[in-house]
Structures are given as structure tokens and as C-alpha cells.
Amino acid sequence: MLTDIATEADIKLMVHTFYARVREDDTIGPIFNSRIKDWDTHLQKLCNFWSTLLLYTKTYEGDPMSVHRGMAIDTVHFNTWLTIFNKTIDDLFDGETAQAAKNRAQKISTVMQHVVTRPA
Numbered sequence: 617m618l619t620d621i622a623t624e625a626d627i628k629l630m631v632h633t634f635y636a637r638v639r640e641d642d643t644i645g646p647i648f649n650s651r652i653k654d655w656d657t658h659l660q661k662l663c664n665f666w667s668t669l670l671l672y673t674k675t676y677e678g679d680p681m682s683v684h685r686g687m688a689i690d691t692v693h694f695n696t697w698l699t700i701f702n703k704t705i706d707d708l709f710d711g712e713t714a715q716a717a718k719n720r721a722q723k724i725s726t727v728m729q730h731v732v733t734r735p736a
Contacts, residue, residue: 620711627667630717631659634704643696647689669720670713680724681731689732694725 621630635655639645652658661678668676701721705714 618708618710618714621670621709621713621717624663624667624671624673626709627663627671630704630708631662631666633708634701635659635662637700637704638697641696641700644689644693644700647687647693651687666717670717681728687732691729694729698722698725 619626621627635648635658638648661676664673664675665678665680667673698721702718705718708714709717
């Protein structure tokens with residue numbers, strides 16, 4: 617029986633499982649693998665990000681929009697990212713916070729598409 621996302625350990629499991637899948641994906645894996653040189657640091661930053669969003673820990677500092685601006689990514693990449701994210705959540709968790717994670721990911725994808733793909 618799956619449980620909800622409730623702890624920092626759950627966030628770590630979610631983030632590490634998700635990005636392991638991302639790194640293996642033919643569509644978005646090459647983009648992530650070419651840009652991220654220190655995966656340990658990146659994964660910790662992403663754990664802080666999702667912990668802040670879902671558990672309200674206030675451990676994340678940064679601006680994810682500016683980091684992604686100007687990248688050669690499009691709707692196909694965002695849809696792939698979202699599909700992998702949702703599958704990861706569905707495989708690992710069930711509950712209100714798990715659904716909130718999927719809702720947040722959808723919103724992040726929508727907003728980021730406008731920011732990243734918008735002409736300068």
C-alpha cells in the first residue's frame with residue numbers, strides 16, 4: 617500500500633527516483649546530463665525545492681526560472697518531464713500531498729514554458 621509524501625525522506629525518494637528516470641530518458645536525459653556536472657549538489661537543491669513546496673520547510677533558495685531561461689527546450693521536453701514526474705509520484709505515493717506534487721509540477725511546467733520559450 618502506497619503512503620503519502622510526508623517526510624524529508626519521502627522527498628528524497630521522490631527526487632532521486634524521478635531524476636534517475638530523467639537521466640535515462642532519450643528525450644530529456646541528454647539535456648540534463650550535458651548541463652549538470654555535480655548531480656549530488658543538484659539533487660540536494662531539488663530536494664530543498666520540493667520540500668519547500670510540499671512540506672513548507674523553507675529550505676530552498678534560488679530562482680528556477682532564470683536558470684532555465686534561454687535553454688533549447690520546448691513543449692515536447694516539458695511534456696516528457698511532466699509525464700515522468702507524474703509516473704514517479706504514482707509509482708511511489710498516494711495521497712493529498714502526492715496529488716499536490718503533481719498539481720505543482722503541472723503549474724511549474726506551464727509557467728516555465730512561457731518563461732523559457734518566450735522570445736527575449
